[in-house]
Amino acid sequence: MQTFPNFTLHLADCIDIIPQLPDNSLDAIFADPPYFLSNGGISVQSGKQVCVDKGDWDKGGTPEYIYNFNRRWLELCRPKLKDNGTIWISGTYHNIFTVQRCLQELGYKILNIITWQKTDPPPNLSCRYFNFSTELIIWARKSEKVPHKFNYEVMRHLNGDKQMTDVWRLPAVGKWEKTCGKHPTQKPLRLLYRIILASTDEGGTILDPFAGSSTTGIAANLLGRNYIGIEKEKEFFDLSIARRNELEDNEKRQKLLDNIRKTENSATVLVNHARKELRELMIEKGICYLRAGDSKGSLQVTPGFERMKYVLLHTNGENCQMFKLKKEGTFQIWTKENLEKYGFSPEHSTHYIVLHFDNTKEVGFEKQLNLKQKINTYRAKIRPLSDFVGIM
Numbered sequence: 001m002q003t004f005p006n007f008t009l010h011l012a013d014c015i016d017i018i019p020q021l022p023d024n025s026l027d028a029i030f031a032d033p034p035y036f037l038s039n040g041g042i043s044v045q046s047g048k049q050v051c052v053d054k055g056d057w058d059k060g061g062t063p064e065y066i067y068n069f070n071r072r073w074l075e076l077c078r079p080k081l082k083d084n085g086t087i088w089i090s091g092t093y094h095n096i097f098t099v100q101r102c103l104q105e106l107g108y109k110i111l112n113i114i115t116w117q118k119t120d121p122p123p124n125l126s127c128r129y130f131n132f133s134t135e136l137i138i139w140a141r142k143s144e145k146v147p148h149k150f151n152y153e154v155m156r157h158l159n160g161d162k163q164m165t166d167v168w169r170l171p172a173v174g175k176w177e178k179t180c181g182k183h184p185t186q187k188p189l190r191l192l193y194r195i196i197l198a199s200t201d202e203g204g205t206i207l208d209p210f211a212g213s214s215t216t217g218i219a220a221n222l223l224g225r226n227y228i229g230i231e232k233e234k235e236f237f238d239l240s241i242a243r244r245n246e247l248e249d250n251e252k253r254q255k256l257l258d259n260i261r262k263t264e265n266s267a268t269v270l271v272n273h274a275r276k277e278l279r280e281l282m283i284e285k286g287i288c289y290l291r292a293g294d295s296k297g298s299l300q301v302t303p304g305f306e307r308m309k310y311v312l313l314h315t316n317g318e319n320c321q322m323f324k325l326k327k328e329g330t331f332q333i334w335t336k337e338n339l340e341k342y343g344f345s346p347e348h349s350t351h352y353i354v355l356h357f358d359n360t361k362e363v364g365f366e367k368q369l370n371l372k373q374k375i376n377t378y379r380a381k382i383r384p385l386s387d388f389v390g391i392m
C-alpha cells in the first residue's frame, strides 16, 4: 500500500481489500473493470494495426465466469457506499449487460446509462461494422428508495446553462495525460473530472477497485476529493504512484487542470480588469471592450473565444461581477470614435473588441479565483466556466 495526502493505493486484488473498508463510508465508486475483450481482434493505435491484447487481466472468460466475477465485486461494494452514494461502471457490450443484470439483482437502482462518444475514434479496419466510437457508463445508486447525490446545477452550468444530457462527447485520452507512461485502457481525465464533480462534494471519498493508472485518483485529488484505489498489477501500481507524484508539483498540477477544462464545448468566461468608474460605465451600457491587436496587455483572440458565454468584470481582483453575453461567442470591432459616442474615453488604441452583455441580470458564481495571482493577471483572460463553479 502507498499513501499520499488524500490518496491511498493498494497493490492487491480488490476482492480482498473491499471487505476491509468501513461500511457506509464512500460517496462514490468509479469502476473500470476488465471488459474481457482481448480476444485476438485487430485495432489501430498511432496509425498502426495492432492486436487487441490489453493483458492477461482482460482475456475473455465464459459468460458464466464474467457474470460471477462482476456479481462478486459489485456485491462487496454496495454496503461500503453511503446511503446516498452512487456507483459508475464503464464498459462495452462485452461486459455491460452482465453488469446491469448484477446491479439490479443486488438492489442497486440504475439512474442513467451515459454514452461516452469519443470525438476521435480510431478507424474500423475490417470495414464490416459501423465504427466503434462509444463506451457506456452505468450510473446507479445504492438503494431503490434513498435519494442520491447529484450536483445538477454544476452540470447544467458546465453545459452552458442547459441540462446536461446522457451523451458526453469527449476525446480519448491525450498525450498530455501520459507523461508518466501509459496504461492500455487508460480513461481520460476529463471523463473522471465530470463524474466526480457530478456525484461528490469537496472532501468526499471515491473508491476505484480497478485503478489501473489511477485516473480516478488524479481527478479526485485535483478536485479536493479523497481517493482509495486498488490495483493488482505492480506495473500499473507504479504508474499510478508516478502520476500522483506529479501532483506535488504545482505547475504540473495547474497544467493538468487547464488541459482538463479545455473541452471543445465547455463555456468560457472573459475575465476583464477595469478601474472602478470604467467598470460601472461598462455595466450601465452593457458593453465590455478591450484593446484589439496583440500589444502587451491586450486580448488575443485565442481558442475558447468562440465558446465565450460570460464576461466577468473586476477591479484589481475586487468587486467581481459576471454577466451573460447577449450572443455567445461573438464580438464586434469598433473604432475609438464609436466608443466615444457611448460615453467611453478609450486612450490606448484606434480599434477595440466590443462584447455586448445583458446588464439587467448579474450571474451568480460559486468560486472566486484570486485574480491577483500571477496566473490570473489584471489583463483580460479567457477562463473556462468550470473555474467558477463546482468547487466551493
Ligand SMILES: C[S@@+](CC[C@H](N)C(=O)[O-])C[C@H]1O[C@@H](n2cnc3c(N)ncnc32)[C@H](O)[C@@H]1O
Pocket (backbone or CB within 6 Å): 012, 013, 014, 015, 032, 033, 034, 035, 057, 183, 185, 186, 187, 188, 209, 210, 211, 212, 213, 214, 215, 216, 230, 231, 232, 233, 236
Ligand atoms: C480497465 S483497467 C482500468 C484503467 C483505469 N481506469 C485507468 O484509467 O488507468 C482495469 C485494471 O484493473 C486491474 N485489475 C483487474 N482485475 C483486478 C482485481 N481483481 N483487483 C484489482 N485490480 C484488478 C487490471 O490490472 C487493470 O489495470
